[in-house]
Amino acid sequence: MKVQVLVAAMNQHDHTLVEKMNIQSDVIVGNQCDFNSIEQFEYRGYSATYLNFSERGVGLNRNNALMRATGDICLFADDDMVYVENYTELIENAFLNHPDADIIAFNLVEDVPTRYIIKDTKRIRFYNFLTYGTARIAVKLSKIRENGILFNLCFGGGTTHCHGEDNIFISDCLKKGLKMYAVPISIAELTEERESTWNSGYNQKYFFDQGVLYKTISKKLWKLLCLQDSIRHARKEYKTSWMNAYTLMIKGGKELK
Structure with a gap:
């Protein structure tokens, strides 16, 4: 092996x-x-x-x-x-x-x-x-x-x-x-010696891309994936309301035809 x-x-x-x-x-x-x-x-x-x-x-x-x-x-x-x-x-x-x-x-x-x-x-x-x-x-x-x-x-x-x-x-x-x-x-x-090439914080772009990601993973369950993500992470990690995070994710997902 x-x-x-x-x-x-x-x-x-x-x-x-x-x-x-x-x-x-x-x-x-x-x-x-x-x-x-x-x-x-x-x-x-x-x-x-x-x-x-x-x-x-x-x-x-x-x-x-x-x-x-x-x-x-x-x-x-x-x-x-x-x-x-x-x-x-x-x-x-x-x-x-x-x-x-x-x-x-x-x-x-x-x-x-x-x-x-x-x-x-x-x-x-x-x-x-x-x-x-x-x-x-x-x-x-x-x-x-x-x-x-x-x-x-x-x-x-x-x-x-x-x-x-x-x-x-x-x-x-x-x-x-x-x-x-x-x-x-x-x-x-x-080692965490280098800065991330993509992570500039949990901004509008991040949530938008998260919605696109979830819809790419599942066109049937993507809204549910957005919802669970928003509820679980909004307060402690994203530092925003779950509704704001969810709304932005849904907006991103809808852009994916």
């Missing part, structure tokens, strides 16, 4: 990132920069590839790496992650312990936790998948390819809609019948 890390990065001008991230497996770095080249070399006995492309968009970046992936199990990493020493063993064992799993979500360590912390092993279904982003999941590459699943190019940093490409990716996996689990195992730490 070969584990391979697929990193979405920007403006890398040398190969120090793989050492900084403590990579201990095969790796492909999608490096969006101002030049075009493909570099292949050996790192710690593993195969390393840099895809240097003068283009923008996180979905496009992840697709470039995903289309060239060769691992049995693939991770979708960001360039502000540092993997733990035995991450390949942890991931391999998780799939061995859940032989029917096509996707497994893990924990990411943060100094100040902002992401949901998995405390118990659980099955992830369509009603509870929105908690998990792609930086914390591992996938069976064969299942992704058999079902023709790629990242939506209209969502995420550097695109029209500022976020949500990971939610749509996982949604597409579940719609295709792939089985997903979450396990209480940490595989990497977030």
